[in-house]
Amino acid sequence: MIYLWLLFWACFNLSYAQQNYDYSECSADESFPGSRYTCNSFKNSCQTFIVYRANTQFQTLSDITALFQINSNEVLHLNKLTSSTEILKSGREVLIPINCSCSGQFFQANFIYTVPGNTSYSYIACGVFExxxxxxxxxxxxxxxxxxxxxxxKLHVPLKCACPDNISVSEGVKYLLTYPFVEKDELSLLCEKFGISLEDLCAANLVVPKPTVYPTTTFLIPLKSDPNITFDITDSSAPPTPGFLPTITIQKTNKVxxxxxxxxxxxxxxTLLLVALLACGLYVKALRKWKGGRIQSFNTRSSTQVSFSTPRSSPRSVQTGHSTTNSCLSPDLLAGIKYSLSGYSLEDLKKATKNFGEDTKIGYQTYKGMIDNVEVMIKQMRFEDTRQAIDVNSKINHINIVSLHGVCYGDSDFSWSYVVFEFPKNGCLRDCLSNSLTLLNWHKRTQIAFDIATGLHYLHHCIFPTYAHMSVSSRNIFITSTWRAKLSSIETNHAVGSSKGSDILAGLKACIAPEYLFNGSASEKVDIFAYGVVLLELLSGREDIDGKFLKECIGFLGGGGSEGGCFEQLRSFMDPSLKEDYPLAEALCLAVLAKACVEDDPSHRPSMGDIMKVVGRMV
Known part of the structure; x- marks a missing residue:
């Protein structure tokens, strides 16, 4: 997994050493991209700088330089000071020269710290070394x-630092200074303080312009000359000091x-409170009386007819001459159903699908049709699965998941039923990728990738119980008229941890995660594997039939080839219909992300939150 993250340096192909910005708090117990800066250049060591701030424990330049084992007289001029014993204002920034060297995979500046008393690693790292x-x-x-x-x-303290590579020297970048953020720091102030451009600053840390930054995190400052901090830069958004606030004379009011x-x-x-309580009581009483009347009326009619109204169309009725047990929807099925669902008759669906003709079939037991001038998707399923499908979809309300419109049972054959969903105008993603006339440019593809990730994140984390989709594929993702992606709905109950059904993932061999074939339990990591396959299809335009072809095509990302060869193989892997009209660095990012998603070991796959962070930078 580590080598995948090491490839991310090429994602933006800029002219200096590029490193991820680590958004996590200083006290985080795990490592994130940017927690340490990788040695991705030919330089093994360099002279550079870090920024340290005076505090109650280290109040003078002499105290601070003693912490970093350097001579205070050597940095007096650098920090525009005349005395090393001068008491510095708390928060005053001090430039410290360091020797940054490559140790293993990461750059670091090595220091020794003698523990003065009872303390913790967290206090030393986040407090003493800021x-x-x-x-x-x-x-x-x-x-x-x-x-x-x-x-x-005596503790070994490896501080974060980085060196420019050979390319950055030719571009004029001389130092990469390590700068720890504090509260109210902004990139615009940082640019003004060091005299650099916002574009260079963002590119050096792989962030978009105007990102959200957090205290106790670090940024790399690309400098083309020796560091020179403008110390009198202040935050213009800070409130004025109390001495400049306007004052208003308040006259004393007569106490009586x-x-x-x-x-x-x-x-x-x-008095107003009493009136409000009385009104609430009358309202609750009237509401209970009204509900009681509705329930009584509904129970009277349920033996012969069940009706659902919907704001999309006029009320529909599903009628039957059978007894209560043979009604199209039994009363116990109503638990958890949205009352906005429509009840369709079988004649409605036959008319919409030309009697379920082959030319209206769009998938396994799935048809498209037109009902009340609205294009819909009609799925045939077993009678016993219908309740689960309605129960699950009644809990889902998300822009990136197709919505449930209604349901219908057969007039005479009660072993099958039909569930009606919305049908996005541009059909399934697989058809869009296969159609040479479809203008699926790079921007649309990255937006689709982000929409799919957003929908899956909603299922994995935002509803209770959480669900795994378990049927993610380019044929189960639909595209709207505005080129936004929607996941097909969950047809059965795949709560995380539940066992697989007999027909789950039928026909989706390319998207089946290896561990699912062994234990068969629903898991978020199964969806992430399938997402990686869809991502590879978005990049290449090709469909993976056996689940091996696309994975083998990106074998060049294993790190064995040269940089130039890697880019050439990536170009040959990309969809020819894009005509190379795409950012090569972004394409490499998505290819690396897809490779991480389809790792055989589920523990090596990224989370959906990590995926959204990567793809979200491209939309």
């Missing part, structure tokens, strides 16, 4: 210190008049 490294890294580097740091022990006013306001308020 977020210039993460606690879990400090703990890992000092594994001999059992049960935390001991008083008097004030007391009378309090009494009047109290009486009026109490």
């Amino acid at each position: 977020g210039l490294l993460k606690p879990h890294l400090l703990s890992t580097e000092n594994q001999t210190q059992e049960n935390g740091p001991k008083i008097g022990s 008049k004030l007391k009378i006013l309090y009494i009047v306001v109290s009486v009026v308020g109490f």
